[in-house]
Amino acid sequence: MTALWLIVVILLLATLLCLIPPLLRRAPPAQPAADANVRAFYLAQREQLRRDLKNGSLTACAQARAEEEMQRDLLQDLELRRPRAAPWAGQRAGVAAACLLSVLIPVAAVLLYGQLGNPRAAAGAAAVPAEPHAGASGASSDDMALAINALAQRLRAAPDDPDGWYMLARSYETLGRYADAVAAYQQVLRLVPGQAAVLADLADALLSANQGTPDAASIAAVAQALAAQPDQPKALALAGMMALRRGDAAEALAHWERLQTRLPPGSEAARQIQSNIAQARAMAAGSPPAPAAPAAARISGRARIADALRDQVQPTDTVFILARPEDGPRMPLAILQMQVADLPRDFVLDDSSAISPDATLSRASKVRVEIRVSRSGTAAARPGDLGGALPGVGVPAGGLELVADTVVR
Known part of the structure; x- marks a missing residue:
């Protein structure tokens, strides 16, 4: 955003530099002829009169009158050629116009941008967090957390901004702070x-905060979403999952x-x-679905805590x-689930570590692998916890390096 406003200021200055200097510039004085040239012309004319008098083509009286007229013309010519200063009234008008333009142009630019531009986008650009990448430095993660906290503070001061609350909710989900994401989504629904x-999205965040177990709030949110829009994709997916978990294969289907x-x-x-439908049909027919090969849905690697953050956790903290x-x-x-004392440690995720039979690794092609060091003992992130993530991991995958290198703010 700083670069944007710097460009705006430069453009305004360039505009003023083009308009104001001509208004302040004095009119250039007329260039006078050199006195020597004027006198030389006069002497040549007088010499001609004397030659005319000598050869008889001009009388003495006429010659005197001609010299007198020539002197008068010479004085008038010198007076006309004398440099004159520009009138102060004109210069004062130019100064006034320059001052007026210096104020009006920036004010007009700001007002025009307020009407036609998108100031929220410029402010939001500084606050939108980027998706964390594998191996991201702790400094960049801290910057992201600071940006999210700055957005939260701005919304507490001006809470009637549904777009801002939605951006904050999605940002909290990126950090794994699902309880905070739930609160932000509720603010969006308060306004719209x-x-x-x-x-x-609220139902999804509620499920994530509850380790995938549906509760009354998440079930109600899905029902309200489908009542408002029967074809809402995420609501349909969650409704099917909830129905299958309670054993209603027909509704899930x-x-x-x-x-x-x-x-x-x-x-x-x-x-x-399609995989979910096959499972629901098998359940409705009373026969179990064909099991997926464990090796085809296996993610393995080594998990550890960043050396710089090791002294911020206790050996008994939950991982x-x-x-x-x-x-x-x-x-x-x-x-x-393990403890900090167990790290560093090799890990394996497969269908045997699923928390729901209808949501397993064998049904996904790409996943986001996360590590969370929790002081409270819950997987939902809280301020002070440590975290790390590897996005876009294909299934299967091996040899991953999963590092808790971020402090949750």
Whole structure:
């Protein structure tokens, strides 16, 4: 944002430099002829008169009158050629116009941008956090957390900004702060109630904060989303998952088949839903679905805590290693639990570490692998916890280096 305003200031200065100097510049004085040239011309004319008098073509009286007229003309010519200063009234008007333009042009630019531009986008650009990358430095993660906290402070001062609350909720989800994301989504719904997509996001955050277990709030949010928009994709996916978990395969099948017709054929989401539909049909028919080969859905690597942050945790603090879908609902597909004293340690995530039989690694092609060091003993991030993530990990994958290198703010 600093670069944007710097460019704006430079453009305004360039505009003023083009307009103001001509108004302050005095009119250039007329260039007088040199006195020597004027006198030389006069002497040549007088010499000609004397020659005319000598050869008789001019009388003495006429010659005297001619010299007198010539002297008068010479004086008038010298007076006209004398340099004159520009009138003060004209110069004063130029100064006044320059001062007026110096004020009006910046004010007009700000007012015009306020009407036609998007000031929120400029402010938001400084606050939107980037998706953390593998191996990101602690400094950049701290900058992201500071930016999110700055956005939260701005919203507490001016809470009637639904776009800002939605941006904050998505940012909290990126950091794994699902309880905070739930509160931010509720603020969005306070300002724009009944938004199906926001209700579905709220349900997803509630499920993530509750380790994937549906509760009354998440079930109600999904129901409200589908009542407002029956074809809302995330709400349909979550409704099918909730129905299957309570053993209602027919309802799960109805939701997922409705969703399948609205997904791009061949997409990852379409393949995931097709797998879910196969499981629901098998459950409805009373036969178990064909088990996925464990080796085809296995993620392995080594987990550790960054050396610079090791002294900020206790050996008995809880460590969670989990995998979430890269797209769609963020309910963990697999999760491991250990203690800080166990790290560094090799880990394996597969279908045996799933927390729900209808949400497993074998149903995903790309996941986000996370590590969370929790002082409270819950996987939902809280200020002071440590975290780290590897986004876009394909399934299967091995040899991962998972590092808790970020302090949750």
